[in-house]
Structures are given as C-alpha cells and as structure tokens.
Amino acid sequence: xxxxxxxxxxxxxxxxxxxxxxxxxxxxxxxxxxxxxxxxxxxxxxxxxxxxxxxxxxxxxxxxxxxxxxxxxxxxxxxxxxxxxxxxxxxxxxxxxxxxxxxxxxxxxxxxxxxxxxxxxxxxxxxxxxxxxxxxxxxxxxxxxxxxxxxxxxxxxxxxxxxxxxxxxxxxxxxxxx
Amino acid sequence: xxxxxxxxxxxxxxxxxxxxxxxxxxxxxxxxxxxxxxxxxxxxxxxxxxxxxxxxxxxxxxxxxxxxxxxxxxxxxxxxxxxxxxxxxxxxxxxxxxxxxxxxxxxxxxxxxxxxxxxxxxxxxxxxxxxxxxxxxxxxxxxxxxxxxxxxxxxxxxxxxxxxxxxxxxxxxxxxxxxxxxxxxxxxxxxxxxxxxxxxxxxxxxxxxxxxxxxxxxxxxxxxxxxxxxxxxxxxxxxxxxxxxxxxxxxxxxxxxxxxxxxxxxxxxxxxxxxxxxxxxxxxxxxxxxxxxxxxxxxxxxxxxxxxxxxxxxxxxxxxxxxxxxxxxxxxxxxxxxxxxxxxxxxxxxxxxxxx
Numbered sequence: 001x002x003x004x005x006x007x008x009x010x011x012x013x014x015x016x017x018x019x020x021x022x023x024x025x026x027x028x029x030x031x032x033x034x035x036x037x038x039x040x041x042x043x044x045x046x047x048x049x050x051x052x053x054x055x056x057x058x059x060x061x062x063x064x065x066x067x068x069x070x071x072x073x074x075x076x077x078x079x080x081x082x083x084x085x086x087x088x089x090x091x092x093x094x095x096x097x098x099x100x101x102x103x104x105x106x107x108x109x110x111x112x113x114x115x116x117x118x119x120x121x122x123x124x125x126x127x128x129x130x131x132x133x134x135x136x137x138x139x140x141x142x143x144x145x146x147x148x149x150x151x152x153x154x155x156x157x158x159x160x161x162x163x164x165x166x167x168x169x170x171x172x173x174x175x176x177x178x
Numbered sequence: 179x180x181x182x183x184x185x186x187x188x189x190x191x192x193x194x195x196x197x198x199x200x201x202x203x204x205x206x207x208x209x210x211x212x213x214x215x216x217x218x219x220x221x222x223x224x225x226x227x228x229x230x231x232x233x234x235x236x237x238x239x240x241x242x243x244x245x246x247x248x249x250x251x252x253x254x255x256x257x258x259x260x261x262x263x264x265x266x267x268x269x270x271x272x273x274x275x276x277x278x279x280x281x282x283x284x285x286x287x288x289x290x291x292x293x294x295x296x297x298x299x300x301x302x303x304x305x306x307x308x309x310x311x312x313x314x315x316x317x318x319x320x321x322x323x324x325x326x327x328x329x330x331x332x333x334x335x336x337x338x339x340x341x342x343x344x345x346x347x348x349x350x351x352x353x354x355x356x357x358x359x360x361x362x363x364x365x366x367x368x369x370x371x372x373x374x375x376x377x378x379x380x381x382x383x384x385x386x387x388x389x390x391x392x393x394x395x396x397x398x399x400x401x402x403x404x405x406x407x408x409x410x411x412x413x414x415x416x417x418x419x420x421x422x423x424x425x426x427x428x429x430x431x432x433x434x435x436x437x438x439x440x441x442x443x444x445x446x447x448x449x450x451x452x453x454x455x456x457x458x459x460x461x462x463x464x465x466x467x468x469x470x471x472x473x474x475x476x477x478x479x480x481x482x483x484x485x486x487x488x489x490x491x492x493x494x495x496x497x498x499x500x501x502x503x504x505x506x507x508x509x510x511x512x513x514x515x516x517x518x519x520x521x522x523x524x525x526x527x528x529x530x531x532x533x534x
Contacts, residue, residue, distance in 0.1 A: 020354065024183050027356045033183070035354035039209060039292070060445030062353060062438075063519050 001056045003141060004064045008049035008081055009073025009094070014128030018071065019050040021132060021154050025146040026054040034062040047076065054141065070102075071135050073128070078102060092135045096127070110138050112175045118168060126168040133172025144173055181356040186321045186346065187212035187254075189357050190280055191220060193328035194252050198365030199278070200226030201251040203240040205233060205259060208292040209348040210282035213254040234259040238266025245275035246389035248374025248381075250332055250367060252278035256348075257286050257298050267341050268307025271406065272391025275373060276335035279313075279343045280328065282351040285516040293517020294348035294438060299494035302345050303466040310403050312410050314342045314417060315465040317436045321355035323463075329360060334417065336367040338409050345465060347490065348517070349438045410467075419463035420472045423447065428481045429458040431533040434473055434499045435488040436462045438519065443488050446525040457529055458482075465495070473502040482507065484532045488525060489513040 007019045016037055023035040034053045051064050070085045071092040072078035078093060082102040085091055091102040096115035112134045118127040129151060136147050148169055155161045184192070191213045194202065202221060204214050214228065221228040231237035237253050241263075244251040255263065260281045270277050283298045285291035302315045314334055318324035327344045335342040367374075371381040375389050393399035421440075424447055435443040440461040447457045460476050462469050477485055485507055487496035493511035500509045512528045514520050520528075 020183070023354060027181060027183055033354075033356060035183070036349070037352055039348070039352050059441070060448065061442040061522050062349065063442060063521065065521055065523075 002059070003054050003069065004067040005052045005054075005069045005071065005135075005141065006049060006064070006067040006081055007052070007071045007073070008047070008077030011046055011048040013048070013073045014125075015048040015073060016050050017154065018128050018132045019052045021147070021150050022136070022142065023052045023054075024150040024153065025142040026052070028146045028150060029142055031056060032059050034059045036062045049077065069135070069139055069141070071131060072098065073131065074098065075100070090135065090139045092131060092138070094127075094131060108138065110134065110176060112172070114172070117171050117175065121167045121171060122164055126164055129165045129168040130172040130175070133169040134176030137173040137176030138178070144169070179359055181358050183354050184321065184357050185212055185352065185354050186324055187282065187351040188216040189321050189325050190254065190328050190344075190346075190351070191216040192359065193325040194278070195220060195224055195226065196359050196362050197250070197329040197332045198363045199250040199252050199332055200224065200365065201244050201249050202226065202228045202253065203231055203237045203244070203251070204228070204253050204255065205231050205237050207256045207259045209284055209294075210254050210256050210280070210351050212351070213280070234262035235265070238263035241277045242266050242270050242273070242275065245270060245277045246273065246373070246375055248367060248370035248376045250365065252280065252332075254280040254282065256282050256284045257295070258289060260298065260301070264301075264307045267313065268309055268311050269391050270341050271307060271311035271313070272309060272402070273389045274339040274405070275389060276332075276339050276367065277341050278328070278331040278335050279341060281343055281345050283345060283347045291517050292348065294490060294519065295515055295517065296347055296437060296439060296490040296494070297492075297515055298345065299465060299489070299491060302343055303468070303498070306341070306343070310406060312406075312466060314338065314340065314413050314467070315345050316343070316419070316463060317345045317465050318350055319437050319440050319461065321350065321353060322357050324350055325357050325359060327463075329363065332363065336369055338413065339373055340406075340409060345437070347438050349519075414467040417464060418467045418469050418472070420469035421461040421463060422472065422476065423459040423461065424451065424456065425458045425460075425476055425479075427451075427456040427458060429456040429479060430481055430483055431457045431529055432476050432479070432482050432485045433457060433459040433488055433525075433529065434462070434485065434495065435459060436465065436495065439488055439490050439513075442520060442522055443525055446522040446529065449522055450526055450529065455530070457533075462495075468498045468502070470498070470502040473499055474504070477503045477507050485509045486529060486532060487511050488520065490519060491515050
C-alpha cells in the first residue's frame with residue numbers, strides 16, 4: 001500500500017503544516033512516511049506545495065508526479081494539479097476561494113467553504129485544519145484520533161489555540177463525511 | 179528513543195550533537211541553512227558553540243584550528259560554500275587532523291541553482307583540495323541514514339585523522355522523515371594526544387605535536403604523502419559500504435546509483451520486477467572508497483548485459499563504474515541536473531531501451 005497526498009496553495013495558507021500534521025499522524029499509525037516540500041526560489045505570497053507519501057513499506061522515490069489525492073487551497077493549484085491525480089483519489093477543493101471544479105469524473109470531489117466555517121468558529125486561521133480534517137474524514141487515510149493527537153502536538157507550544165483547532169477538526173469531519 | 183518526524187537538515191544538526199560534537203562553525207547557504215537555524219538554538223542547550231564565520235573560507239580555518247586543538251568539530255554547507263572551504267580541507271588533510279563536512283549539494287556550476295543535485299561527486303571524491311589529499315565520503319539516501327552517517331563520520335575522521343564528508347543533496351536536507359537517534363558517542367576523541375596542540379599539561383604524551391602541512395624538505399613531504407596514501411589505501415580495504423538490491427535475481431541489467439537518485443531507481447526496479455523484468459542495483463554508501471569490487475562482481479552475472487549509472491548530474495560516478503567494470507560489459511550514464519530529478523517512469527524507459 002502506498003498513497004500520496006499533494007497539498008497546494010498560496011504561501012501563508014498553512015500548506016506545509018497541513019502536510020506535516022498528516023505525515024506525523026501516519027507515522028503514529030506505524031506507516032513509513034516522507035514529507036517533501038517545494039523549496040524553489042518562491043516569492044512571499046507565491047505558490048506553496050508539499051507532498052506526503054504514506055506507505056506500509058520503505059518509501060522509494062519521494063518525488064511524486066501523480067499523487068493519489070490532492071488538497072487544493074487555491075484556483076491555480078487546482079488547475080495545475082487536478083489532471084495529475086490518480087483515478088479514484090480524493091480532490092479536496094477550498095470552495096471559499098475556488099468557484100470551479102476539478103473537471104474529472106473519475107475522482108471523489110469534495111468542496112468545502114473552509115474559510116466561512118473557520119470564521120464562524122472564531123478565526124479564519126483555522127481554515128487549513130478544517131480542510132485537513134475534511135480531507136482525512138473523506139479519504140480515511142489516517143484515523144481522526146491520530147489526527148487530533150498530532151494537531152494537539154503541533155500546537156503544544158501555543159496551547160490557547162488547541163480548543164479552536166479541535167472545534168475545527170469536528171467541523172471539518174462533519175463537512176468531509178459523505 | 180521513539181521515532182520523531184524531522185527535516186533532514188535539523189536531524190543532521192541533532193546527530194552531530196549526539197555524536198559528541200559541540201563545535202559547529204558555519205556560514206548560511208540554501209538548501210542547508212536549517213542546520214544552523216537548529217543549532218543556534220540547540221548548541222547553547224548542551225554547552226556547545228555555534229559561531230557563524232564571516233565567510234566559508236574563514237569557517238574552513240575555524241575547523242582547522244579547533245581540530246588542531248583536539249576538539250570534535252564540524253560544518254555544513256552547500257556546493258559553492260564547499261568550494262570556498264576546499265583550501266582549508268587540503269590543509270587539514272595535509273596536517274592530518276580530523277574534521278567533518280556535510281555538503282547538501284545544489285545544482286552548479288557557479289551559483290547554479292538551489293534545488294537538489296549530485297553535481298559535486300567529482301569534487302568530493304577526487305578533487306576536494308590541491309595536492310594528494312582525499313576524503314572519506316558517505317552518501318545517505320534517507321534522513322535516517324544521514325543521521326547514522328553523520329554520527330559515524332566523527333569516529334572515522336579521528337581514526338584516520340582526515341576530513342570526512344557526508345554528501346547529501348537538497349532533498350535529503352529539506353525532506354521530513356521519521357528518525358530514530360542511536361545512543362550518544364563519547365564526546366572526546368580518544369586518540370587526540372597523537373596530534374592535538376592543547377598544551378603538554380592536557381595530554382598523556384611527552385611527544386611535541388606540531389599542526390602543519392608545510393614540508394619544504396622533499397623527502398619529508400614524500401614521507402607525509404606516503405602516510406596519507408597508506409590511510410587512503412586502508413579506507414579502500416576497510417571502509418567500503420554499499421547496498422545490493424535485487425542481486426539474487428537473474429537480472430538483465432545493473433543500475434548503479436546513490437543518494438536520493440537510488441530511491442527513485444529502487445521504485446523503478448520494483449515496478450519492472452512486477453512487469454517481469456529483473457534489474458539489480460548497487461547503491462554505493464561510500465563514494466570514496468568506491469565499492470569497486472561490489473560493482474565488478476555484480477557486473478559478472480551471466481544474464482547481465484548492460485550497466486547504467488543513474489545520477490543527478492551530467493555523468494560523474496559513471497567513470498568509477500567504468501573503471502570497476504574494466505570494459506567487459508557496456509557501461510552508460512543517464513541523468514539530469516539543476517533540480518530536475520528523473521522519475522521512475524523515465525528510468526524504466528531508459529533501462530528497457532538499453533538492455534534490449
């Protein structure tokens with residue numbers, strides 16, 4: 001078994017940390033993982049993306065051309081990467097910023113207004129956790145318990161933010177379930 | 179200790195501390211600046227020193243000074259920075275002092291780019307400095323292996339009283355993978371009385387140590403070079419490390435590849451195996467000493483018709499592969515550079531076309 005998730009969007013949307021939390025959760029569930037960032041000469045506010053590879057065997061190539069799943073946080077990312085996703089994968093779409101779809105009939109498309117949900121919870125900054133939780137709930141790639149545990153760990157030095165992010169997990173899970 | 183998820187660069191910094199190295203001198207350069215960012219916080223916690231030099235030239239000589247005084251010391255840099263250190267590396271080798279260098283290679287030549295590359299193979303294995311100096315070079319293919327090689331580098335540098343390099347690439351530095359740290363090593367080099375100039379009160383030796391690489395008497399210089407050569411010969415016989423992959427099969431082709439590139443090749447080999455095509459791989463873990471015998475032995479498989487060196491450069495290790503195979507089978511190269519990394523699918527196409 002191996003699956004790959006590409007997270008893509010603008011710098012500042014919490015793209016890299018979404019990937020890191022997922023990689024950590026998969027590691028906690030005893031999978032082999034690799035988190036590969038794009039670190040090209042990017043501008044502030046430019047594109048940001050990372051790939052997380054999760055496998056039950058040692059990971060060969062960490063460079064992935066065709067990921068199993070995609071979490072697209074802005075329009076350009078969806079346009080660029082939707083055609084690369086493997087058949088049967090999940091394409092998560094940030095409906096708050098992207099008005100169009102993946103234009104694929106062989107994938108599981110999930111569009112959520114993550115920024116509105118996060119604003120209602122108290123801070124738009126939690127939008128990436130809403131997105132990640134919705135994606136995990138839909139794909140089942142790791143358990144919600146492992147995800148929650150790793151989000152708490154991620155925010156362990158900012159404990160004030162943990163309750164908000166736990167609410168974001170619940171809201172995301174609800175939005176992500178079929 | 180449980181596994182932790184760490185970026186390669188940070189894991190390299192932690193590995194050095196766990197190897198008992200409390201002296202880190204460096205100058206920032208992408209894609210390895212996270213080592214300094216990690217150690218500027220971490221070194222004071224363990225009573226160590228991080229000092230940023232005014233340039234890589236200065237850093238090289240800071241290492242020489244600390245090594246000459248008998249301290250465990252290391253630096254990290256990337257390609258252009260290592261070029262600036264190469265003068266000092268030659269001096270350190272000439273004076274027979276130990277020091278550890280980590281090169282997280284980026285694309286070149288010149289300023290090149292900041293993405294992963296293996297373009298410094300020649301520099302690391304054959305041309306690290308002027309004169310007859312060489313360096314033991316290890317090439318990790320994962321963050322875990324980077325940790326193990328950094329920890330191994332210090333005792334090896336001290337055993338041989340010679341610079342040792344861990345040659346990664348931008349991906350090894352930037353990628354996060356689970357790592358498990360081995361136990362701490364002893365913090366002091368046990369054999370430092372043999373070379374260190376730390377004052378007679380501080381060592382169990384009556385011998386006067388002089389740290390120098392200047393030998394104006396040709397006979398003495400020849401002697402020093404013979405000593406160096408003996409060490410390099412011993413590395414060739416004692417320190418070769420490699421991984422053999424799928425060599426038990428009746429393979430039609432042999433791939434030689436190291437570091438990040440070897441992982442892509444492993445995936446390609448697995449995919450071809452599922453398709454009924456057997457291909458084997460020798461992955462050098464030490465680039466100098468090169469696993470000549472392993473490559474030569476693997477090339478003698480009766481079913482093997484072709485050997486391909488797959489590299490993230492324009493063909494460097496292929497020369498060592500060629501020297502090992504000694505002309506009895508065709509040897510060719512495939513690769514890309516500048517941050518372009520060949521995909522498993524590309525490698526499959528190349529291998530299929532060449533073994534046919």
